[in-house]
Amino acid sequence: MHPSSDVVARLSGAVKRYGQLTALDGVDLVLHRGELLAVLGPNGAGKSTSIGLLLGLIRPEGGRAELFGLDPQHLDARRRIGVMLQSAMLPLTLRVGELLRLVASYYPNPRPLEESATLAGVADLLKRPYGKLSGGQQRRVQFALALCGRPELVFLDEPTVGMDIDARQKLWAAMRILVAEGCSVVLTTHYLEEAEALAQRVVVMGKGRVLSEGSVDDLRSQVAHTRIRCITDLDAATIAGWPNVVSVEREGARLRISTAEAEYVLRRMLDADPTLRELEVQRAGLAEAFIELTQDDAIQQEAA
Numbered sequence: 001m002h003p004s005s006d007v008v009a010r011l012s013g014a015v016k017r018y019g020q021l022t023a024l025d026g027v028d029l030v031l032h033r034g035e036l037l038a039v040l041g042p043n044g045a046g047k048s049t050s051i052g053l054l055l056g057l058i059r060p061e062g063g064r065a066e067l068f069g070l071d072p073q074h075l076d077a078r079r080r081i082g083v084m085l086q087s088a089m090l091p092l093t094l095r096v097g098e099l100l101r102l103v104a105s106y107y108p109n110p111r112p113l114e115e116s117a118t119l120a121g122v123a124d125l126l127k128r129p130y131g132k133l134s135g136g137q138q139r140r141v142q143f144a145l146a147l148c149g150r151p152e153l154v155f156l157d158e159p160t161v162g163m164d165i166d167a168r169q170k171l172w173a174a175m176r177i178l179v180a181e182g183c184s185v186v187l188t189t190h191y192l193e194e195a196e197a198l199a200q201r202v203v204v205m206g207k208g209r210v211l212s213e214g215s216v217d218d219l220r221s222q223v224a225h226t227r228i229r230c231i232t233d234l235d236a237a238t239i240a241g242w243p244n245v246v247s248v249e250r251e252g253a254r255l256r257i258s259t260a261e262a263e264y265v266l267r268r269m270l271d272a273d274p275t276l277r278e279l280e281v282q283r284a285g286l287a288e289a290f291i292e293l294t295q296d297d298a299i300q301q302e303a304a
């Protein structure tokens with residue numbers, strides 16, 4: 001467990017409304033020193049609103065937002081963070097090097113410019129005007145600006161949108177370096193493989209609430225399913241009646257079985273069908289867990 005002094009950012013019972021719409025409905029969220037927290041959820045779940053509260057860009061109607069134990073608008077808190085939001089309104093005519101120098105000057109102990117540029121993969125863009133860059137290049141510059149002040153905490157709101165595979169891989173490597181340096185990272189993303197590859201902890205949000213949180217493994221185990229695929233003469237309805245079988249579907253010649261007890265189901269199938277072949281066994285990924293969590297939420301919302 002983390003000692004409570006390790007908390008660098010916190011939302012407690014945060015409520016945010018826009019007219020009739022409740023964007024956040026009592027959200028608790030904690031970020032510890034040196035961890036990468038991925039915040040996942042469908043469009044409109046409240047991810048950006050949560051970040052906006054932690055940054056002090058918007059204020060909660062209920063509950064509290066804290067950065068380093070301070071009000072997020074406090075200058076002492078703001079000097080310790082770096083930010084990459086979905087829309088960055090940066091002066092288009094400034095060159096990348098000028099932008100980096102300007103933003104770094106707000107911080108007490110910034111990185112050397114070359115180090116920021118190399119880390120973010122923009123070393124060859126320093127002389128280019130920001131407005132003349134491609135979308136993916138601009139995102140990399142925004143990332144450089146987020147880390148140039150050597151912040152203790154970085155907020156990255158969908159940072160890899162619009163990046164090609166190479167740029168995305170480089171940004172992942174840079175995020176790992178930041179975390180290895182002891183920096184905390186809040187990452188929102190729609191790419192589940194990004195959360196799976198990078199996050200120590202994952203929060204899944206839906207309709208303004210936290211639906212689930214834990215490590216990637218914790219979330220996977222909430223849908224403790226393993227997928228078995230094979231060609232078998234066994235009847236789908238028969239297998240569906242066995243204990244621990246969650247679902248059985250036919251996919252052409254194959255059956256696809258979802259189960260929480262793969263070993264038991266497999267043993268029984270192999271006993272019952274000596275001709276069983278082309279066997280594949282796969283653990284559920286974060287994608288399955290995410291779909292199940294957010295679907296449950298949709299079903300509960302409809303029932304309410």
Ligand SMILES: Nc1ncnc2c1ncn2[C@@H]1O[C@H](COP(=O)(O)OP(=O)(O)OP(=O)(O)O)[C@@H](O)[C@H]1O
Nearest residue numbers: 018021022023041042043044045046047048049050
């Ligand atoms: N300034 C605003 N005025 C009115 N409604 C808003 C405003 N900002 C956000 N909302 C609403 O609040 C809800 C949460 O939005 P938010 O941007 O936090 O979602 P998100 O999880 O970040 O979504 P996305 O994945 O699409 O970025 C949405 O229903 C959105 O329409």
